[in-house]
Amino acid sequence: MRARLSRITAAATGGWRPSAARPSAHALPGWFIAVEGGDGAGKTTQIDALARWLRKRGFDVVTTREPGATVLGAKLREILLHTKDREPVGARAEALLFAADRADHVEKVVRPALERGAIVLTDRHVDSSIAYQSGGRGLPVDQIAALSEFATEGLRPDLVVLLDVDPQVAWERAQTRGGEPDRLEAEPEQFHGRVREAFRSRAAADPDRYLVVDAAEPPGVIIAIVQDRLEELLPLSSQEQAEARAREKALREAEKAELREREARLAAERAEAERAEQRRRAEQEAARQEEERRREQARQEQARRAAEERARYERQKEEERRRADEERREEQLREAGRREQAETDAEHRRQIELAVRQIEARAKGAARERAARELPPGATAAAATAARRSVDQPGSEPDEAGSDVAQSDASASAGIDQTAVLPVDLEPTQALSALPDGLSADRGGVDVDDDDDDDDAPRSRWHLSLGKRKL
Numbered sequence: 001m002r003a004r005l006s007r008i009t010a011a012a013t014g015g016w017r018p019s020a021a022r023p024s025a026h027a028l029p030g031w032f033i034a035v036e037g038g039d040g041a042g043k044t045t046q047i048d049a050l051a052r053w054l055r056k057r058g059f060d061v062v063t064t065r066e067p068g069a070t071v072l073g074a075k076l077r078e079i080l081l082h083t084k085d086r087e088p089v090g091a092r093a094e095a096l097l098f099a100a101d102r103a104d105h106v107e108k109v110v111r112p113a114l115e116r117g118a119i120v121l122t123d124r125h126v127d128s129s130i131a132y133q134s135g136g137r138g139l140p141v142d143q144i145a146a147l148s149e150f151a152t153e154g155l156r157p158d159l160v161v162l163l164d165v166d167p168q169v170a171w172e173r174a175q176t177r178g179g180e181p182d183r184l185e186a187e188p189e190q191f192h193g194r195v196r197e198a199f200r201s202r203a204a205a206d207p208d209r210y211l212v213v214d215a216a217e218p219p220g221v222i223i224a225i226v227q228d229r230l231e232e233l234l235p236l237s238s239q240e241q242a243e244a245r246a247r248e249k250a251l252r253e254a255e256k257a258e259l260r261e262r263e264a265r266l267a268a269e270r271a272e273a274e275r276a277e278q279r280r281r282a283e284q285e286a287a288r289q290e291e292e293r294r295r296e297q298a299r300q301e302q303a304r305r306a307a308e309e310r311a312r313y314e315r316q317k318e319e320e321r322r323r324a325d326e327e328r329r330e331e332q333l334r335e336a337g338r339r340e341q342a343e344t345d346a347e348h349r350r351q352i353e354l355a356v357r358q359i360e361a362r363a364k365g366a367a368r369e370r371a372a373r374e375l376p377p378g379a380t381a382a383a384a385t386a387a388r389r390s391v392d393q394p395g396s397e398p399d400e401a402g403s404d405v406a407q408s409d410a411s412a413s414a415g416i417d418q419t420a421v422l423p424v425d426l427e428p429t430q431a432l433s434a435l436p437d438g439l440s441a442d443r444g445g446v447d448v449d450d451d452d453d454d455d456d457a458p459r460s461r462w463h464l465s466l467g468k469r470k471l
């Protein structure tokens with residue numbers, strides 16, 4: 001089967017050259033197969049089976065036989081095999097008659113069939129003459145071979161299938177066909193033994209052209225062996241070649257289709273890879289743009305925060321400047337208030353001191369007047385004069401009182417109400433209650449020190465303390 005497959009492949013590719021494998025010398029296009037063996041070996045059975053098999057493969061098959069395939073051959077066969085009631089045929093005449101049949105057979109059946117390219121399957125040929133007329137009858141083998149060479153014009157089978165079997169077995173098989181044994185079949189066992197040996201000897205001398213098969217095997221086994229050999233030998237039939245070409249064409253088409261499919265698949269894969277690459281690049285570009293946008297956003301956010309921070313810082317600085325200005329203004333206002341308050345307080349102190357001195361001066365004057373009234377008349381006049389001087393210059397000793405009055409006049413000229421001058425006969429507490437509005441000198445804030453130790457007139461020392469005003 002392997003050989004057949006290799007031939008199918010070779011034929012399909014145009015590499016098969018039948019003549020190169022042909023063991024015979026003929027150059028005819030057909031194939032010449034001879035089946036040989038003893039009587040009852042199974043030749044007819046195998047030829048029928050081979051013919052069916054070969055025809056099924058598409059070959060032009062011609063089955064034939066020797067002797068008796070032609071009109072002449074049929075008459076010779078009758079003479080050769082059925083000699084009952086006739087004069088016996090001698091060995092040399094027998095050999096010549098078989099040769100005559102063969103010559104007519106080759107000329108009229110075999111060669112024409114081979115020339116048209118048929119496979120010719122013949123039941124017996126030259127080897128039967130070698131086996132029977134030489135081996136069996138004892139005629140010189142070279143002369144029998146030369147006679148056959150003459151009859152066939154040198155045509156030799158491409159293959160001789162020798163069905164080799166014990167003559168006794170073959171004889172028993174032949175009996176199953178019924179009928180009377182022919183003249184040669186009727187020969188003794190030794191004869192058939194020599195025939196067998198002649199066949200075997202000839203096959204052994206040319207193994208390339210002979211296939212020896214054990215004919216004791218079942219018909220199926222034998223046909224398989226012969227088929228194997230013929231598959232090696234024969235080319236493909238026209239039908240098989242056409243089928244092989246069709247298969248080869250289908251194979252090429254399948255390969256082309258597979259190639260196209262593969263190329264399409266590769267193209268699709270390349271396109272997909274390209275699309276994937278484009279997607280990857282697009283995603284990469286999108287990611288890059290997104291990253292750039294994110295960075296720009298972050299940069300803008302950072303710039304916005306920096307701007308906000310700067311604005312906040314500027315607002316803070318502005319606020320600090322505003323607060324500082326406000327504090328400075330408030331401080332200036334407070335300072336102005338303090339100065340104003342200090343001036344007001346100083347003015348009040350001055351007025352209070354003036355008032356106190358006036359009160360003290362008047363009190364002293366009043367005391368002197370009282371003392372004068374209590375003195376003798378001369379002393380009284382002097383005291384009254386002093387008292388008047390004291391009255392005329394209240395708030396101090398006569399000299400001091402005069403200057404205090406002058407100061408009071410100065411205060412009046414500075415806008416202080418002259419009506420604020422206290423009456424001289426007021427007690428200190430009465431005088432304080434008579435202070436102008438805005439001045440206060442309560443007992444808690446003004447110490448009145450009645451000191452009569454160094455002065456004969458009751459004298460109060462006023463220590464002024466001013467309540468703090470809120471600005």
Ligand SMILES: Nc1ncnc2c1ncn2[C@@H]1O[C@H](COP(=O)(O)OP(=O)(O)O)[C@@H](O)[C@H]1O
Nearest residue numbers: 039040041042043044045173174176217218219
């Ligand atoms: N291999 C075989 N085994 C057994 N019987 C066979 C075998 N081949 C053929 N036969 C039978 O033997 C008989 C002779 O066969 P046949 O083919 O006529 O032989 P041949 O043509 O060689 O004289 C037939 O009855 C056939 O059925």
Ligand SMILES: Cc1cn([C@H]2C[C@H](O)[C@@H](COP(=O)(O)OP(=O)(O)O)O2)c(=O)[nH]c1=O
Nearest residue numbers: 038039040066067098124128129132184185
């Ligand atoms: C062709 C040939 C046949 N013979 C013999 C062999 C056979 O016995 C006989 C042919 O008889 P046949 O009935 O054709 O053979 P088989 O019995 O095998 O079917 O002729 C020769 O002796 N010489 C030959 O050259």
